[in-house]
Amino acid sequence: MNELVEKICLCIERGKVNLASPYPKDLKGQEGADEFSRQAIAAGVGPDVILQACNDGMQRIGAKFGRGEAFVPELLMAAKAMNAVMAHLKPFFAAGTVKAKGKFVLGTVAGDLHDIGKNLVSMVVAGNGWEVLDLGVDVKPAKFLDAVRNNPGCIVGLSALLTTTMGNMAATVKELKTVFPTTVVIVGGAPLTAEAAAQMGADGYAHDPQAAAAFLGKFATAA
Amino acid sequence: MLRAQLLDLASQSHRVPIGADLVLHQHDDAEAILCDGARLGAVVAEAAVRFRSPLAFPIMDLRLEKAELLRFFGVSADAVDKFHFTTAPTAAQRREYSRYVCEGEPSARVQANLGALRYIAQQPGMLPIGMCIGPFSLTTKLMADPITPVCMAGSGIGAEEDADVALLEACAELSITCVLRQIERALDAGACAVFIAEPAANQVYFSPLQLAGGSDIFDRCVMEPNRRIAELLASRNADLLFHCCGEITDTMLDSFCSLHPSLLSLGSSRRLWEDAARVPKDIVLYGNLASKMFYSDETMPLIRVVDQVTELAARMAATGHPFIMGTECDTLHVPEYAATIRAKVDCLCSGPRVATRDQIPCASASHLVTILDPKAP
Numbered sequence: 225m226n227e228l229v230e231k232i233c234l235c236i237e238r239g240k241v242n243l244a245s246p247y248p249k250d251l252k253g254q255e256g257a258d259e260f261s262r263q264a265i266a267a268g269v270g271p272d273v274i275l276q277a278c279n280d281g282m283q284r285i286g287a288k289f290g291r292g293e294a295f296v297p298e299l300l301m302a303a304k305a306m307n308a309v310m311a312h313l314k315p316f317f318a319a320g321t322v323k324a325k326g327k328f329v330l331g332t333v334a335g336d337l338h339d340i341g342k343n344l345v346s347m348v349v350a351g352n353g354w355e356v357l358d359l360g361v362d363v364k365p366a367k368f369l370d371a372v373r374n375n376p377g378c379i380v381g382l383s384a385l386l387t388t389t390m391g392n393m394a395a396t397v398k399e400l401k402t403v404f405p406t407t408v409v410i411v412g413g414a415p416l417t418a419e420a421a422a423q424m425g426a427d428g429y430a431h432d433p434q435a436a437a438a439f440l441g442k443f444a445t446a447a
Numbered sequence: 448m449l450r451a452q453l454l455d456l457a458s459q460s461h462r463v464p465i466g467a468d469l470v471l472h473q474h475d476d477a478e479a480i481l482c483d484g485a486r487l488g489a490v491v492a493e494a495a496v497r498f499r500s501p502l503a504f505p506i507m508d509l510r511l512e513k514a515e516l517l518r519f520f521g522v523s524a525d526a527v528d529k530f531h532f533t534t535a536p537t538a539a540q541r542r543e544y545s546r547y548v549c550e551g552e553p554s555a556r557v558q559a560n561l562g563a564l565r566y567i568a569q570q571p572g573m574l575p576i577g578m579c580i581g582p583f584s585l586t587t588k589l590m591a592d593p594i595t596p597v598c599m600a601g602s603g604i605g606a607e608e609d610a611d612v613a614l615l616e617a618c619a620e621l622s623i624t625c626v627l628r629q630i631e632r633a634l635d636a637g638a639c640a641v642f643i644a645e646p647a648a649n650q651v652y653f654s655p656l657q658l659a660g661g662s663d664i665f666d667r668c669v670m671e672p673n674r675r676i677a678e679l680l681a682s683r684n685a686d687l688l689f690h691c692c693g694e695i696t697d698t699m700l701d702s703f704c705s706l707h708p709s710l711l712s713l714g715s716s717r718r719l720w721e722d723a724a725r726v727p728k729d730i731v732l733y734g735n736l737a738s739k740m741f742y743s744d745e746t747m748p749l750i751r752v753v754d755q756v757t758e759l760a761a762r763m764a765a766t767g768h769p770f771i772m773g774t775e776c777d778t779l780h781v782p783e784y785a786a787t788i789r790a791k792v793d794c795l796c797s798g799p800r801v802a803t804r805d806q807i808p809c810a811s812a813s814h815l816v817t818i819l820d821p822k823a824p
Contacts, residue, residue, distance in 0.1 A: 246599065246602070246604045246608055246609060247598065247599050247602050247604065249602040249603055249604070293656075294654075294656065295650055295651075295654045295655055295656060296594065296650070296651045296652075296654075297594050297595075297597065297598040297601075297651075297652070297653070297654040297657070298598075298654055298656065300594050300595060300598070301595070301598060304595070337528050337529060340594065340651065343592075361529070362529070386779075387739050387741075387742055387779055387781055388779050388780075388781050390742050390743070390781060390783070390784070391781055391782060391783035391784065394783070414739065415739045415740060415742070415743075417740070417743070417745070417746040419743070419745035419746050420740075420743040420745050420746045422745070423743070423745045
């Protein structure tokens with residue numbers, strides 16, 4: 225049982241999605257996160273244990289990323305492997321067997337179509353046990369407001385890559401804080417810094433997906 | 448050839464931002480100007496005059512070639528930005544596109560850019576420069592997730608094994624076809640050089656781990672098509688100006704140098720004074736003030752721009768490498784922050800050349816304006 229959990233963890237760290245995936249080359253033809261998580265569930269491994277394996281796998285690759293020993297492509301492949309596991313855990317979340325740590329509403333602000341950073345954050349945060357509602361790209365403030373209205377207690381993440389959309393990000397933060405003053409807002413994106421985020425009125429700033437997950441950890445409502 | 452002129456400008460401590468967009472948006476009808484070759488040319492000329500440079504850098508709109516390419520596939524103009532291929536265009540489609548791109552009329556926006564080049568070519572003392580997205584960067588815009596197939600292909604996985612790798616290869620073929628044709632058009636319109644903006648040739652898309660492990664994926668995806676561009680430009684006696692503002696490794700930098708551009712423009716993540724040792728002396732380094740941060744007075748107050756200008760000028764002078772100080776990328780107009788962005792661009796153009804920070808008595812903007820522009824009231 226522990227061996228299966230460790231295999232799940234390793235597959236996530238290495239970005240091995242499933243048997244059919246030829247990546248990484250040295251694991252070609254071998255089972256991946258998809259198969260091992262299915263086997264673990266069939267063997268009676270608790271979904272919370274599998275979720276923790278996801279978390280551990282992402283932590284490992286995240287730590288490598290932080291040390292400059294892994295890069296965005298490796299992080300992305302790891303997140304894809306983790307997604308394969310999360311697909312098997314969905315019924316447990318739906319049934320309440322596993323509780324999400326909270327709900328995270330995420331989107332790229334109006335006028336900006338870049339989604340690489342947003343998608344990475346989405347996947348890493350989901351792997352940390354959060355329910356993620358991804359609103360996509362070019363998201364108008366009204367859509368964020370609707371999402372907060374429909375998901376009380378959620379935390380909101382705003383992403384942007386373009387300098388030209390910094391004004392839209394600031395406007396979105398302002399609208400969110402005006403209508404829902406207690407809603408926690410975290411922002412991220414290449415043209416941003418902690419100082420600029422604070423000036424916009426955001427509660428947090430994340431320079432990478434791990435930082436976003438760490439920030440959310442302070443607001444987790446369930447283990 | 449422009450190379451000699453660039454080297455000469457560098458020897459004069461020339462400075463120029465890429466900032467035609469700022470000048471464009473000082474006009475009330477910016478959108479209309481973008482579709483009018485003569486007026487757009489006048490704006491590019493106005494920018495060159497304002498920045499006191501013979502280098503007439505045009506508007507850097509990296510969405511243009513994607514729109515141009517997708518016209519063939521029947522994608523409407525308003526759907527272009529969000530469009531991604533989900534399956535690889537067939538070989539027949541790619542062949543047909545190659546024919547279309549040679550015979551078809553360019554869009555109104557492209558025609559205006561060409562008109563602007565013709566306008567600049569007639570202005571005495573101005574150097575007409577074309578602008579085009581790099582082929583790999585265009586490829587990334589055609590796919591929802593370009594990173595995964597690049598990573599797969601970098602692991603040695605072929606198009607026949609993986610549909611996403613097949614998509615990557617098909618998009619890459621379309622991209623280079625499109626870009627080469629755009630360059631030909633620019634040269635026909637009188638460009639003496641073409642600025643190839645290849646921001647995606649960086650370590651977000653290419654894992655340094657894979658490259659260090661011997662993968663040739665960077666060469667296949669970035670260098671091979673850009674070598675074709677360099678060959679085309681050389682065959683037309685025109686210069687390559689190569690730009691990548693992404694985070695790159697030293698090996699990537701060496702690869703860019705192998706293209707032997709006349710000017711190499713890099714992002715603010717690079718220390719140009721260290722890069723100078725890796726770059727041949729006949730390649731002018733350009734950049735790399737952190738202009739993407741100019742919008743923020745918290746992150747990049749004017750005094751910090753002064754500091755960066757001063758430090759960069761001093762460090763680059765110490766290297767002896769040909770250098771033109773400029774921005775790390777196109778400096779875009781952001782309505783909410785227009786005044787502060789302009790002030791910082793002005794600082795770049797006319798900021799201290801020999802001053803040290805100790806010589807700047809006060810960090811306040813009003814003092815700095817006086818220091819930087821003696822004619823200011």
